[in-house]
Amino acid sequence: MSTKVLESRNINKYFYTAQTQHVLKDVTFSVNTGDFASIVGKSGCGKSTLLYILSTMDTDYTGDLFIDGEPMRLKTDAELASVRNEKIGFVFQFHYLLNEFSVVRNVMIPGLKLGKYSEKELEERAMEKLKIFGIEDQARKYPNQLSGGQKQRVAIARALINDPIIIMGDEPTGNLDKKNSEIVFELFQKLAREYKQTLLIVTHDMEFAKATDHVIEMEDGRIL
């Protein structure tokens, strides 16, 4: 059985700079539970813009967005923050780890914010996630002591800590060399296959996209 985790209906977005620019045009699509989906397109086609709207961080759009069946349009800033905390995991091009905290602590922070588990349980869960990615031995180190590929894996582990219903990635391999890209890609594969994790990844890497279940192609603000 598969339900719609994420659904967008007629999403339009404009940039109001010197002249009004229509960046997203009637974007309608959905992602089901367990999907490993990717959004591809040339740079400037609006795919990242779309992802930030889907992630609830950008609220300046028209149309409707449903996450887990719930409408997002009229939620307050604080409500959206808790949706992001509980239901969405993010992986960005850059890792965005906090250098002041150890690796395991970085992974734990969104969990601590959610407050569902005790600190001890969370630490165990964080270690489990790190183990999936084979970096549990780095747990006590600080982010600036890790390599780029390792950092990105920590970032993915952090995205997983609250068992989100969907993980969104914005060019998660964009900053990595080929070898590390492959490792990260394999990890996404593993998450999708073994853990039935729903994934939505924005990429311009066609090879990456081809290996996913569901490719959403975009051009000039429209879904093809």
Next chain:
Amino acid sequence: MRFKLLSDIAIALALARWRQTLIAAVGVMFSITMFITLLGFMNGLNDMLDGLILNRTPHIKLYNELKPSASQPVQLASTYKDSYHFIRSIKPDAGRLEIYNVEPIMSAISKDDRVLGIAPKISTQVFYTVGAVDIAGMINGVDVDAENKLYYFSTYVTAGNYIDLKNIPNSIILGKAAADKMLAKIGDVVQVTTVTGEKQQLKVVGYFQSGINDIDKVQSYTSLSTAQKLLGQSRNYITDLQVKLKNIDLAPTMSKEYSILFAVDAEDIQTANAQFETGSNVRSLISYAVGITLLIVSGFGIYNILNMMNYEKMDSIAILKATGFSGSDVKRIFIMIALGIGVFGVMFGLIFGFLMSSVIDQIPFVTPALPSIKTFPVNYSLKFYVIGATFGIFTTYLAGYLPSRKASKVDPVVIIRGK
């Protein structure tokens, strides 16, 4: 749990730039230290200067003044009620200086709840006779116990024991400057002559030093009975009643009340010494202004460091927001940093302020004018510490408020997409 997480992040951010954080905290500490020291020292001086006059001035003084009668007989006569009176060369009558019915007045006043105590006094002009020379002076006959209790008489007796005045008949405590002029040592006998020509031998039992040389040159003290004897008056001859109140602010109204009730002249302390209070107020005002300016300057320091942190930690703020921290969480984190700096600064500021005050309190300050003062006076009133702490925390909160609002408004999309 939530609070702990936010405070953990706040501490991590503050420690990431610990040098700046420390400098901001030291800034607050310094200003609180100076605030406490300044106010303590300033108010210590104020208290001392006020004490010089105010402690020895009765809140209400009741006396009989020699003055021309306000209403002349012709004005009282009903026949000439509607006429205009020309009366020339009115002179004061040689009336009595003592207060009439002094016993009932004293017992009535001491029953009044608003009154702390009452000290009767006789003041009279005399001449100290030194060889062939007469020096003009003034003798105050006092009730030694009441005078000491209400007006700290013993503090100003720098040599000899003040209580001897009561115990030794025909004794006198001379003003230090007057004694120096007469070369009178303790145990010597001096001769005083009253205005009516009476001569009396009085034994010197001590020196009196008020801190104001002009007073010390003329004034000396005897007991009530010695003064009465000197003037050849009976035991109920009292010229002044000095009333001390529980609340000094009531003096003007109560002096009017007593003046009417007892048909005597009354003078309140505010009228007699208005300039002292003004001086104290202005000095306190200046020290508060300086202290608060210091605090505001340190507030700018905190504002600065938090603003800098805002720019430096933009990425961290963005990711916190992306992973589910709301704007108000971020705001709380920054307010916590500001208050953390504030609380530490204030705490150490209060401690150092106390230490500085204690150091100033140890610095010798000897002046012949102020015999009872050996070191710089410091006021340790808890009030300054409370005001300093409250104001310190308040300024740091204000300083943290603007940067925290800015941080809470950081748009994660702008930061993350900008990479």
